[in-house]
Amino acid sequence: MKEFAKILRYAKPYTKNIVFAFLCLALTSVITLILPLIVRNVINAVVVQNNAQALNSLTFDLVVLIAFQMVFGVTTNYILGFVGNRITADFRMDFFGHIQRLSLSFFHGRRVGEILSRMGNDITVIQKALISIPVAVLRQTITLLGGLAIILYLNWKLTGLILLILPPLMLFARVFGKRLKDLSEQVQDRLAKAAVVLEEMVSSIKVVKSYTREPHEQKRFESGIEDAFDAEVKKVKISAAFGPFILFLTFLVSTALVWYGGRQVMTGTTTPGELAAFFLYAIIIAGPIGTFVRLYTQVQEALGAIRRVNEIMNLEPQVTTPDNAVALEQVEGRIEFDHVTFGYAPERPVVHDIHFDIAPGERVALVGPSGAGKSTLIQLLHRFFDVDAGMVRIDGHDLRELDLTAFLKQMALVPQETLLFGGTVRDNILYGKLDATEDELKRAAQSANAEDFIRNLENGYGTIVGEKGVKLSGGERQRIAIARAMLKDPRILVLDEATSSLDNQSESLIQDALEKLMKGRTTFIIAHRLSTVHTADKIVVLEKGRVVEIGTHPELMAKEGLYHHLYSLRLFDDAPLTLEEEA
């Protein structure tokens, strides 16, 4: 229930609307309760009194009442529909914002499809419950209690007969409600698993196709869906029994009522109108009883969905900025790794006692075999994770004491593979500085050697790049990424060099663009090119998470250590065929 209250918080801004809607709802229920009384009078006016005038005026009353009922009904539906959707929209946006704030470890531990499923299926279940449960509770409570009070007043003996229906129904609800809740959770979990397969298939479609693994993916998806189906069928078996069982009980009681009530009319203890009104009330009351049974299971189902969504909403980001954080207005660009040790799982460190520093404006290349910890150092520099021991310092400040947003504003990352966002070329470059002028945009593109190819695109800067930018070549995407970083104008530049070779012309365009980008900035590069290590002020060589050598290219070559060895293994994509050639 505490979890439910958290969701209800979202309803608070709309309290006034909700109260008004509920008032209208209460009025429609009251009208529903009054109608049979008028019907009773109509029947008595016709059958017992033969009074045409009374018939006319009663009919008029009926029409007025049902018209009011309609107006109140429309108002309730609209307001609650609006508020329900508003709350869900607010919640979805909060959910998105919350996920973005979570630390990277959250994303490493979870699959995208699962998050999407919670955002989709679970929130939809909550939305339905949020509206339909309170509405049903209010409407049915008024109808049930009001109806019972009226029929008790009309004929207490017949009321006793109706009440006989209650105990078996309560038992039924208790026994099967819990089972339905368990099954609903199973369905949602299994659907989430299938969503994971769908997401993976779509994002890795090239791998799937090139390995012709469509049947394999189909099977994985089908097994998830079939599992969900099995749970769903079990659910259907139970819920299918609900309606007919309730109907059976209702008819059983009605038959008894017909018999008993009929006898009362024959002996003159009841009027025909009263008996008719009584039947109508019996039907009106049977509704809430059945609904309450179903509501119980719906509440359980919603609680399951709320639990799953709150599981994520209750997570706290692991990396947080302290209240008295230092906001570096102008980063100078000094970076120090001071005896840093870190592991994605603290008991299994992947980098050990890393110690080196980079002076402002210096260019430092990071080299080492695959898995040595190069990307990890870059993640630590972004404070995607906190170090386990030692310290990363920026301009002499512990990174953990800095206002991270202010710091990251002065840093740019050019990744190995550029995934473009859906939208135009312009949008993608502006990602570096959302409010850049047209002039700044063009200058950035020019420096990135991207202007020419952009001009040749169908709509220039306005060209829509397909999802993840598939319509542009790898080299073109890289140049857009460079233009984006150029526009951001960072003090610290982090470059993860592409490993895939491009053709010579494209390569030189990119190298030239990168040269311009690196100028005057502290640059930290995961190097895959000889040209990069040649021009680096310092090369840090990593092996198995430790710094093994530091120096310039000639120094390290002369040392004939790991760097020299890696070099002879053709570590660099643009390395000459033999060492002699290079020498």
Ligand SMILES: Nc1ncnc2c1ncn2[C@@H]1O[C@H](COP(=O)(O)OP(=O)(O)OP(=O)(O)O)[C@@H](O)[C@H]1O
């Ligand atoms: N999210 C993660 N969770 C757990 N371990 C990880 C994670 N990311 C990387 N590792 C491990 O940390 C070690 C260092 O990885 P890292 O990606 O930093 O190496 P790298 O030098 O950048 O390698 P490459 O050149 O192949 O990209 C590896 O053993 C890797 O398996």
